[in-house]
Amino acid sequence: MLNVKFLVLCGSLLASVSESANCSPLENNVDYTGADIGNAFSTSASGCCDICSSTNGCNAFTWTNYNAGTCWLKSSKGTTKAASGAVSGSLQASSQSCPSLENNIDYTGTDVGSSRSASASGCCSICSSTNGCGAFTWTNYNGGTCWLKSSKGSSKATNGAVSGVIQATSSTCSSLESNVDYGGADIGNSRSASASGCCSICSSTNGCGAFTWTNYNGGTCWLKSSKGTSKPSNGAVSGVVKKSTDNTSGWKMTPVKVIQARVQGDAPVWHPEVNLWLSKYGNSTESYYMNNLDTVNTASVEGALMYVQAEGINVNEQSVKCQRKNNMQFVVFYEMTIVQPSYSIKYYENHTPPEYGEFVAMDGAKCTNAGSDLPKSCKVFYGLDGTMDIGPNVGCNPQSSDPRAPYPDNYWCSFPNSCALKYRSDKTAECRAQYNGGLCPMGVQPDGETCTFSYKILGYLNIDDLVGITAMGYSSYQQFCQAGGIEFKAKNTGNGFEVEQSIDFWKNPSDPKANSNRATQMVAKYNQLTSSNANMTPLPSITSLTVANPKCYLNSAACATARYGCKRSLYSQICSVCSTQGAGCEVAPSGFSFPNLPLPTGSS
Structure with a gap:
């Protein structure tokens, strides 16, 4: 675990490992027996307190001079016995970590x-x-x-x-990367018997933002200012430290599971080694996973076709003949779990819909500029330019009023990942380490602190199959177009489309009912497809999602105080404030009080 020799030698550089716990008076010549959970190197008994306080599950310890000094970490004090030279102690809560009982x-x-x-x-x-x-x-x-x-x-x-x-902890580590070395950006090193100990060492070292652990000299943490460049290295374990000033009194958003859709030019690729659909872009399983949601926009399932209809299919607006805008080809269905940063829940407590922040347009893995600068709703992901640092939050706004494609219940959502202030081609490892994203590492669930959202692709649907082009005998839209076929041709009047020619699927684009029916056909077509593809999963029912998800009042002050409560609905599981009593409207129980969450210090 931690190497306190490093703490002693570099004391001027280090802060306390933990501000949330201190130790009882040490007991000399006493051994706490049993309840062991691990051990760590320390030249003195006093160092064991910091080590124990930063180790999950540790509440007591015994120090002996074994192997030049060892802390025997324990889940509880257990039984005491006399042992010459041993020194023992237990953690005590400080008033800072538990402000008032x-x-x-x-x-x-x-x-x-x-x-x-x-x-x-x-x-x-x-x-x-x-x-x-x-x-x-x-x-x-x-x-x-x-x-x-x-x-x-x-x-x-x-x-x-x-x-x-409990007050939230002051630092956490992202998921550790096995057999990976972060090259460069070194600021020092420290002995540790395991990689997990490096997290606490790094978090308490000024200027440290990442580390690589190797078994050199019995275990060494190579401390770094940032992640730097990653390279394969057998046996190495690396991680990034996220330092936080979280002051939300321990409250966390209850996880919400939603289904989102994204129109893509590329189809996901099935990876049997992890049983997941991943991106075709990348050079490792982790990068394949990241590149699916590396700062992107999605849509509600109900409105997924709005973007295709409004901007993708009109031949009068095609920049490349016989090619839909951005090569639109597939509708991909994502199952996502979301836990927003607590600061963002407070910051956007009056936003519609509840639970979400402001939608941020994203392109090329970057927040799209508002004029010549990043929008404020992007800057608050990281506290840029004096804005509040509320963390990388998922944003959602209603988008049902476009006259070219008025799709009922359409929401556009934004999912920021690391270094969202730069285009993908300009992102560096240092930028990604400095500006952490919301996407959790593969296999990790969100907690609102280390990461905000995780995902699993359920499957995808070819747009050509959906609209009937392949049923006409063509292999693709391009072949159909080159043979003289017209998918959709219209004049954009600014108030909608004046249709000149269209295949049956896209008829009546300005009719909300027709658009809603198109979305229903899409879901039915996809679910039918899953019966013949063992790796695809049908969309769950909206009812089953709603039953499994938390009541809206648990995550929203507006819903907790709404007279008629809130209703969770749609595949996106959006909460909406009820204006009257009605089916699905859940009122907070008598005596329930939503916490008065704080905001971080900084400009508004």
């Missing part, structure tokens, strides 16, 4: 686990070191138990119970 109060619901503790104060450290824990209730059950929770939830009076909320 509530006596005779039980936080109900949102449970993520439990852990034994003789006192309520011990629950603070246990919760602080448990992934996903933001609050707890302690009771005297079984000699003392911490009931760990993702958030505060509802409060109720319970005699003898003690509850508290």
Whole structure:
């Protein structure tokens, strides 16, 4: 784990590893037996406190002079026994990590686990070191138990119970990359028995933003100012540290699963080694995964064809003959899980739809400029130019009013990844490391802090199959066009299309009902296709999505206070404020209070 020799030698450069925990008075010549979870090198017992406080699940330790100094990390104090030369201690919550405990109060619901503790104060450290824990209730059950929770939830009076909320941690690491070395940008090194220890070492070292661990000299963290260039290196493990000033009192958005659609020129490629549809672009599984959603826009399933109809098929507007705009060829269906940064939930608390930020147009893996500069809604991903740093949030805006293609229930959404201020060709490893994105590494679920969204492609549909071109005997739109066929030809009046010629599928483009029917045909055609393709998954029903997802009031202050509540609907699982009582409208229960989330310091 951590190498405290490095902390001692470079003390002037380091801050405390953890601000959320301190240690009880050390017990000399005492060994805490049992409950071991690991060990780490340290030249002194005092260093074990920092190591333990930054290690998930560690609440106590014993130091011995074994191998020049070793911290034996433990989940709890356990049984004590006399041991000459041993020094032991346990973590104590500071007032900073648990600002105030509530006596005779039980936080109900949102449970993520439990852990034994003789006192309520011990629950603070246990919760602080448990992934996903933001609050707890302690009771005297079984000699003392911490009931760990993702958030505060509802409060109720319970005699003898003690509850508290945890401040968010000050740094986290992205998913570790095995057999990868980050080349260059070195600022120092430190011994660590494992790669996971490098995260805490780097996070407490001024100027460190990434690291590579190797087994050199029993285990070494090579500390770096940024990610730099990645290269294969057998046995190396690398990671990026995200430093945060999160002050949202432990509250996190409850994950929401949605279905989105994206019109693409390239079809996803099936990768049997990971059982996923990935991009055809890249040079590794991870890059194939990233390149599908590397700062892009998507649409609601209900409105996926709006972009095709409005901008892609009119032959009068084609810049290249017999080629749809941007080579539109496939509608790809994405299943996404979203957990927005808590700051963005507060920043956009009055935005429509709830849970989302402002939609940001994106092109070439970059936020599209508003005039000559990036829009403010992009700058707040990173706190650029004095804006608030609210994190890379998913944005969504309604887009149902285009007269060329008025599709009901159409929303356009934006999914920012790393270095969204630059085009893909201009992105460097340093920029990606400095400006973290919202896309989670493959296999990692979002938490709103290290990443915002993850995805799985369910499958895709060829537009030529959908509109009937292949049923006419043509292999592609290009062949159809070159043979004299017209998919859609119209005059753009500025208030819609005056259609001159069209295949049946695109008739009546200004009729919302006809457009809604086109979307229904698309879903039916895709679901039919999945029956003959074992690697494709049909779209789930909207009802099943809604049942599985959280009530809107859990993630939105507007929905929590709405008189008639909010309703979650569509494949995009959009929340909308109800104006009257109605089916699907969920009102927050009596006594429920949405937290008053803070904003980061900075300009508005």
